[in-house]
Amino acid sequence: FKMKDGHYTRSIAHAWAASPxxxxxxxxxxxxPLKPGFSEFTVTPYTSNLQRASGSVATPHGPIHVSWxxxxxGEPRIExxxxxxxxxxxxx
Numbered sequence: 001f002k003m004k005d006g007h008y009t010r011s012i013a014h015a016w017a018a019s020p021x022x023x024x025x026x027x028x029x030x031x032x033p034l035k036p037g038f039s040e041f042t043v044t045p046y047t048s049n050l051q052r053a054s055g056s057v058a059t060p061h062g063p064i065h066v067s068w069x070x071x072x073x074g075e076p077r078i079e080x081x082x083x084x085x086x087x088x089x090x091x092x
Contacts, residue, residue: 025057029066030078034089038064044091045076061085 025031030045031038038059045053045068054067062083068076080088 024055028053029055029057030068031057031064031066037061038086040087040089041082042089042091043068043078043080045078047076059083059086 027046028048028050030043032042032044034040034042038057038061041064043066047068047070050070052067052069054065056063056065062085064083064086065081066078068078071077082088
């Protein structure tokens, strides 16, 4: 976007620009809220052709950090670091 006098000439805050972040958070990392504000959440990654992924999602309680890597059986080994106020519920 062109800038004029140090300001953008149009808004860069549009939903289309945020959709990749939502896709990565929900699908690749697999972070899904079960209750409002991520007070409870689960992690079920869609691995596709990836061997590993890591990232974070912002919550009202602080960031949830998730990383996963496929083990020898092709199943993801998931590591979760969540702040107080966010409870990880493993998938069934």
